[in-house]
Amino acid sequence: MSMQVEKFYYDNKIVRAFGYATVIFAIVGMLAGLWVAIQFYAPAASLNLAPTTFGRLRPLHTNAIIFAFVGNCIFTGVYYSLQRLCKARMFSDKLSWIHFWGWQSIIAAAAITLLLGYTTGKEYAELEWPIDIAITIIWVVFGINLFGTILKRREKHLYVAIWFYIATWVTVAMLHIVNSLEIPVSFFKSYSWYAGVQDALVQWWYGHNAVAFFLTTPILGLMYYFLPKAANRPVYSYRLSIIHFWALIFIYIWAGPHHLLYTSLPDWAQSLGTVFSIMLIAPSWGGMLNGLFTLRGAWDKVREDPVLKFMVVAVTCYGMATFEGPMLSLKNINAISHFTDWTIAHVHIGGLGWNGFMAFAMMYYLVPRMWGTKLYSKKLATNHFWLGTIGIILYAVPLYWAGFTQSLMWKAFTPEGQLKFQFLETVTNIIPMYITRSVGGALYLTGALIMAFNLYKTIRQGKFVANEEAEAAPLLREAHPKREYWHRILERKPVMMLVLSLVLVAIGGVMELIPTFLVKSNIPTIASVKPYTPLELQGRDIYIREGCYTCHSQMIRPFRDEVARYGEYSKAGEFVYDHPFQWGSKRTGPDLAREGGKYPDSWHYNHMYDPRSMSPGSIMPQYVWLLDNKLDTSSTPAKIRAMKTLGVPYPEGYDKIANSDLMKQANTIADNLKKDKIDTPPDVEIVALIAYLQRIGRDIKAEPKTQTAMK
């Protein structure tokens, strides 16, 4: 069979653009991370400015690392490998550049809005609705370009890396759309469509699968392409990679509820999450071993080549994190680990080890090749490798220690049956671990800076090949061979692949979400739980704006120590008006689910002005601006109307009179403060925040005792 070979060119320019963005945002994201890490032991590092305070800077760090650094890394790798695996240039250069500039604009908009306090208050999905829409559009542009390229390919078969890209694209689209359903109140403020338990379930279905389908599957695609490339040998077992793929995407989607163990989420959903999390070990380790075994008999190359060094540690960290994840999903281990720094250590094994090191390996591989030269300094790359590796250890080990210690201290009782430690004692005790962690982070960042220098020098000594020449025969529509297995047919039909992936990931979501939404007995209602007053609602929005949920949970688990420390454990019915839910995932400060009525108004006022005046040794930042900022009451009617649309039972026409109720309550609080010699106008933000804090968790106390005991 003879056919004309076609000559064509791979587009390296777009790869270069995404590559530059990867390196820049790696450094930006890590700097933000280091800054928030320092605030743990030096609260003054918040500079007493709203934009640089932990609650706003931490979402900036997580978003920058996930969507800017890893996001650009994914696109770099996909745009490079997809063209070569398909033996075709990208479908449309124009779409490539719309994708690039669109994504960078989204990042810029995210950075600005997060620092200004525009947030939905849902972790890793903090961006407000106009940006959510922009993400959707740009994601579709990427999708068209991805599928366009696949459809015009010159290679018959779709290599497994492409399957991972397809699954990533379709699942991220589904997760993003479902979790971002929100009702706009103004241009940069919205409320989550879901409330309380339902919101929590959707959020962690999203949050967990953002880890799965943004931080894992695309990077696995990159692993299946770049690891064989760098080692110059095919992957250990292609059969295993097929099993890895289908098992991973099938199982991952179910595991979300393991983020909500011992919470008010119905028990059956928690168990489902645990079971599937344990099963995840199999495909994850299959993938890890497949990666490592690819290097069998080639370990001498690992000693020489920095690219392979980074990959080996990356894949090992993937294995560690995916073993630890299922372990943390066991209820007895989760009871210790949850809400502590253990979780932070766990995600950084994944983030620093798996994502970071894969990105570095890829950059060290790509730059010399695209500039037709050798890496400027192997020695610097090796130094980077060691700084990074030691950085990861210095980061994670102290935090494991901190998490374990703190949790045991929380749970300690004296022989008399009293809690042994104040919450604050458990925090000050682990400050040395926080310091060590930031040293680890600083080393890791230093390594990244060395890489940037090394890549810069490499680029300077080479000459960029913007359009790389290649040749291949076009794909012919051939008659089907006599024995054709159905999967191979599937392999040739990317659209079918897309549909089947979507069906697979949708099953898990549907099975989990539908019963929680439709079945009443899953969320028992509590008659005494009432909607927030307008002032409390405004205060709650300030709580969300300042990112209080990044350090404070609102979820008392049914443990002896938590009930003794915070009060009665949280019930599903208490959160039915919480759009969005604010359960949180980390307790750097104490739980606030029963904060209402614990302290006088004046305590909160002084505590917000200077936390250390009320609790010496506290590491909470100062919120001085809340004392002066005028409360924006012009938004009250729109907020009440939005809540009404979402089913919160405010009386008809309440939006028109809400502000007069708001002022009444504000005046009462201002009068209260005056009694404690604090002179403040009633229309400042701190008053609204106090109103909210004094309300949290109180409704249930009005419930007749016998009934609460039954539920």
Add this chain to the structure above:
Amino acid sequence: MKFIHYIEKISGVDIYGLVSLLIFVLFFTLMLTWVFRVDKKKIKEISEIPLH
């Protein structure tokens, strides 16, 4: 639109478990069957795509 609980209680909830298990077993049986039946030469060819 509001999220109302349309159903008071879920009756015959066991069917959910059974169906899930069935889908799960069926899916993996099918997948494993073809993975091990698929032609060796073809697999080798595909796995070498990145190296060309």
